[in-house]
Each structure stands twice: as structure tokens, then as C-alpha cells.
Amino acid sequence: xxxxxxxxxxxxxxxxxxxxxxVIVFFVSHVIPSxxxxxxxxxxxxxxxxxxxxxELHLNDPLIVQFYYYLGGLLHGxxxxxxxxxxxxxxxxxxxxxxxxxxxLVAEFFALLIGVALGVYSAVKKDxxxxxxxxxxxxxxxxxxxxxxxxxxxxxxxxxxxxLPLSGRVDTVVMLEHPLHVIxxxxxxxxxxxxNWTIFQxxxxxxxxxxxxxxxxxxxxxxxxxRSMMIEVLQENYIRTARSYGVPDRMIYMKYALKxxxxxxxxxxxxxxxxxxxxxxxVEIIFNWPGLGRYATYAILSMDYPAIIGVVIVVATAYVFxxxxxxxxxxxxxxxxxx
Amino acid sequence: MKKDEIIRVLKxxxxxxxxxxGIIIILILVVTAIFAPxxxxxxxxxxxxPNLEEKLQPPSSKHWFGTDYMGRDVxxxxxxxxxxxxxxxITVVGLGLLIGVPLGLLAxxxxxxxxxxxxxxxxxxxxxxxxxxxxLISVTLGRGLVNAIIALAVSWWPWYTRLIRxxxxxxxxxxxxEVAKTMGVSNxxxxxxxxxxxxxxxxxxxxxxxxxxxxxxxxALSFLGLGVQPPTADWGLMVSQGKDYLLxxxxxPTFPGLAIFITVxxxxxxxxxxxxxxxxxxxxxxx
Numbered sequence: 001x002x003x004x005x006x007x008x009x010x011x012x013x014x015x016x017x018x019x020x021x022x023v024i025v026f027f028v029s030h031v032i033p034s035x036x037x038x039x040x041x042x043x044x045x046x047x048x049x050x051x052x053x054x055x056e057l058h059l060n061d062p063l064i065v066q067f068y069y070y071l072g073g074l075l076h077g078x079x080x081x082x083x084x085x086x087x088x089x090x091x092x093x094x095x096x097x098x099x100x101x102x103x104x105l106v107a108e109f110f111a112l113l114i115g116v117a118l119g120v121y122s123a124v125k126k127d128x129x130x131x132x133x134x135x136x137x138x139x140x141x142x143x144x145x146x147x148x149x150x151x152x153x154x155x156x157x158x159x160x161x162x163x164l165p166l167s168g169r170v171d172t173v174v175m176l177e178h179p180l181h182v183i184x185x186x187x188x189x190x191x192x193x194x195x196n197w198t199i200f201q202x203x204x205x206x207x208x209x210x211x212x213x214x215x216x217x218x219x220x221x222x223x224x225x226x227r228s229m230m231i232e233v234l235q236e237n238y239i240r241t242a243r244s245y246g247v248p249d250r251m252i253y254m255k256y257a258l259k260x261x262x263x264x265x266x267x268x269x270x271x272x273x274x275x276x277x278x279x280x281x282x283v284e285i286i287f288n289w290p291g292l293g294r295y296a297t298y299a300i301l302s303m304d305y306p307a308i309i310g311v312v313i314v315v316a317t318a319y320v321f322x323x324x325x326x327x328x329x330x331x332x333x334x335x336x337x338x339x
Numbered sequence: 340m341k342k343d344e345i346i347r348v349l350k351x352x353x354x355x356x357x358x359x360x361g362i363i364i365i366l367i368l369v370v371t372a373i374f375a376p377x378x379x380x381x382x383x384x385x386x387x388x389p390n391l392e393e394k395l396q397p398p399s400s401k402h403w404f405g406t407d408y409m410g411r412d413v414x415x416x417x418x419x420x421x422x423x424x425x426x427x428x429i430t431v432v433g434l435g436l437l438i439g440v441p442l443g444l445l446a447x448x449x450x451x452x453x454x455x456x457x458x459x460x461x462x463x464x465x466x467x468x469x470x471x472x473x474x475l476i477s478v479t480l481g482r483g484l485v486n487a488i489i490a491l492a493v494s495w496w497p498w499y500t501r502l503i504r505x506x507x508x509x510x511x512x513x514x515x516x517e518v519a520k521t522m523g524v525s526n527x528x529x530x531x532x533x534x535x536x537x538x539x540x541x542x543x544x545x546x547x548x549x550x551x552x553x554x555x556x557x558x559a560l561s562f563l564g565l566g567v568q569p570p571t572a573d574w575g576l577m578v579s580q581g582k583d584y585l586l587x588x589x590x591x592p593t594f595p596g597l598a599i600f601i602t603v604x605x606x607x608x609x610x611x612x613x614x615x616x617x618x619x620x621x622x623x624x625x626x
Contacts, residue, residue: 017463028479136357139611143603145555147562148578148596151585155593159586166586224611278470282559286582297563300478312475316467 021316080306089310098185100291107211111218119226141220150213150286167288210287218272225268229261270326361608372421379415387570405590416572423573427557428550434492439499447507461497469494477565487566506538551606
């Protein structure tokens, strides 16, 4: 298969997957018994109000007609209106998505930093106690139930030490006293460029614990990947040659070996990005982080199906495209994968 | 895998300190699960009987891990939780194998359109975030242990299908299969007698390694309230219930969570070493 054929195949596949997701999620969520019209009509609705709501929501039409309306809206970027919040779902998801994305990006950044350092170090000191310890650490990272580890961190850093806030994205009082001019939706970035130092500091303090919780899984993956790549690379002839020429060890590790070990680490970051997107669901619940996960949980609890469908479609689409980009990058970097 | 090869792999596993640790933990877990009624200090409370006089007691000599909001002994409930976790691990992976292996064999052996349809289906399933898929299925089918297991198995099988298909494709070309074919042996018999026995061992290894992840994902579903329902003692559910008591009664969510962590780590330690032994690129480290 030629490269462009592969790209076209994967693109078609991506759209097929997303279409299936839309179909399945739509029909599944309409099978669940619930009474969205009553929710829509507000508190203490009269039967007439409920009937009017059923009309507005097209609930009296056959399912296939409802699907037609939904699909039409979807093509215009319209995900419907949330039954719980009465806001357009796309709007709700938009603001939640940036909160989640900020969390994921901070987590992945630190995961990459720590993972590469640990991986290189344990490859260089292979089979020493340091190597064993870092292997144990890496395996711990992929074995930790995130929802539990977040609680342990809260106990330690909030309750015992009192260093960090318990939950949330920024203190409500601080936000009221120093209102943030939201530009991108990333609080750290927005407060930095508008010079709002109080919010900047406050939002950094708030992101540390959830980001650390979320980073554990990618740290484990990256450490293991970098370690095994480094071990392989260090056995290559050109490294032996460099050694015999008297090139200092530090330079061999950092310049020659790491260069070949870093691209697989980046691939792992890409792969884990999709995973952390879903892992963030659990972390957000623990830390009351106003992201997609928390939004989805509320949506599930109140059977707010336009919101459920919206979240699933957005997450699945992001997941499919992240994986697609990672796979293509991987093929570009490592020609051995091209079949 | 031949018998002496299995013995050799086992020897390496025991010699490596970390994988030995994993094996020991798993053995303890199995024993705990089997003998739970005899090991638990308060088996009745583990099964859900409330004990309201001793609500939220801190760890003591009477209740090593403290008590929960209904006064039940957390240690006893953690011991009983081992049963659910092992059950989940075995059934999720088992169901995944049951769906995945026949489809993989069929795809690899038949080839052509059958292969294409099956493999594109796995592509679609693998493009979907597993926890999200499980979440959706649990929401549709309703809450409960059985539905959570079904949900996880549905997101699990494509991995086994891919793995065994690859094996089947290469074994199909082997001379003994060709001979069997020319002798008029039926397809079903060839698959059962020749392809399956030769293709199954990496799948078994993968399955063992996956048990840790199955426990982890099932506990996440329980945590979200979509898995095991009260009063059954389940680790994920206990962490979820203990969440609201975290700051003042730390022992309540801490011990069940620790149980999940240690169990998953044990499976991953064993799996990690197994992978290093069986991965030909890393094999020179051991052989």
C-alpha cells in the first residue's frame, strides 16, 4: 500500500467510525427510558407544557425522523440544546473542552519531562537498583487507579500539609476580586498575557494535583518506552565507535542516543493523549474540575441525552483524529512500519 | 509453546525479583478470594450486614482497616472484594477470548472478504475509547456487575482477534497444513487441530497480562456507579462510597484503593517480564 493510499484509507475509516458512533449513540440514548420533556419544561410543569416541550424537541416524531433532524443540525455544528442547562450543547462543550485540554497539556508536558529523564537514566544504569526502582515506578504509574490516587494526593497535600487547594480550577472569591478576561479559555495562559498575577498563581496552584494524577499513566508509558529504546540504541555500532573515539559519556547519551530514542517517546505521548482524554473523566470528578468529564457525569446522571451524545461524539472524534495523526507521524518517522 | 519452554520461562520469572513479587501477590490474592469466609474477621458484615453502633471507626486492633459509614469492617470487605476482582478479571478476559479468538481464526484462515469484514470491524472498535464504550454500554444495559463485564468484554475482543489472525495467517502457509488440506481434512478440523494449538500461546500470555487492566477498568466503572451495586463488597465501589468521607475518615477509601493498586501492579509486573522474555527483540537479555 502506498503512503497516500494508506492516508485516504485511514481518513475514510475515521469518518465511518465517527458516523457509526453518531448512529449508535443516538439510538442508544433514545432507548433509555427517561422523560426529557419534563426536564425541559422546567419545575412543576403542567401536562400542556410537557406536551409543548415534546413538540419542540420533536419527541412525537418517529425515531428515524428525529435522527434526520439531529444529523442535519450536526452538519452545521449544532449539537442540540442541553436539557439540563438549556444552553446549546456545543457551547457547553466548548468551554468544558478547553478546561480539560489545559489539564491534559500540563499533565503531558510534565510526563514527557520526567518520563524521558527516568527512561534515559535507567537505561544507562541498566539492571542496577536505580533501574529496578524506576521500573517499579513506571509500572506503578500504569497500575494506579487515577480516581484513588487523586484522593491520596488530596489527603496529603490539602489535609495534612495544607500546601495546595482541594479542588476546582480557581478560587471563586479570587475570581470575583480579580476577574479574568477570558481569551483562549486556558486560565494559565490568559492570566499570563493579561498580567493578572493573582489568577495566574491561583490557577497554577489548582492545576498541580489533578495534573500530577493524570500524568502518572503517561509517565509510566514514556519511561518504559524510552528505556527500552535507549537500551537498544546503546548497543548499536555507532555508539561503540563514538565510545572508542573517547566521546564523553554525557554527550553520547544526550546527543547520539537520545535523538534516536525521543521519537518513540513522542509517539507514546500522542497515544497517551487519547487515553488521558478519557482518563481525565475520573480525575475531573475527584477534583471538581469543570471539564468534559464532569459535564458528562452530570449529563449521565440527569439523562440529558443531547449532552451525552454531544460529549461522546466530540471525545470519539478527538480520539480518532489524535490516533490518526499519531499513526501517520509514526509512519513518517519510522519507515519500517509502512507495509 | 512446548513443555520445557514453559518451565524455562517460569524459571526466569522466579529468578527476576520483581516478577517473583508479582507472582506471590497474585497467589495471595487467589488464596484470599477462595478462603474469604474463613479469613475475613466479620464475614457477615462483608456480605453487607450493617453494624451501626461502630460507624466510621478508625483502624484499631478490632478493625484493622477501620469501619465504613454503616459500621462494617473494611478489612473484611476488602477481603471479599478480592473475589469480585478475580471474577471480573477472568470473565472479562475469558469473554474477550471467546469472541476474539474464533473471529481471528476465521479471518486469518479464510482470508478474502471474510477477513476484510472482520478486520475492519476490529478497526472500528479499536478507534473508540474503551472506557467510553464501556460507559455507553453500561448506561444502556443498566447498572450492575454483569453488564459492566459485558461492556468491558465488548471493548476487549478486537485485540485478541488481531493477535490470533496474524498467527493464523502465517501458520496457514506451513507445509503440514497444506498436506492436511490435500488429504481432504475439513476446514474446521484443520483450524481445531493445527491452527488453534499453534496460535494460542501468545494470546494466552496477552490475556494474562490484560487481567490487571480489566480489574482497573472495572473498578473505574464501579467508581462511576455503573458496575457492582451495593451492598456487594467491591473495591471500586468502596472507593466511590468513601470519596465523600475522605478528609475526615481517610481509611475508608484508602485501603480498598490500595488493594486495587497492589493487585494491578502484580499483574503488570508479571506481564512486563513475560513480554520481555517473549519479545524476540528483547530476548537477548535473557537467553
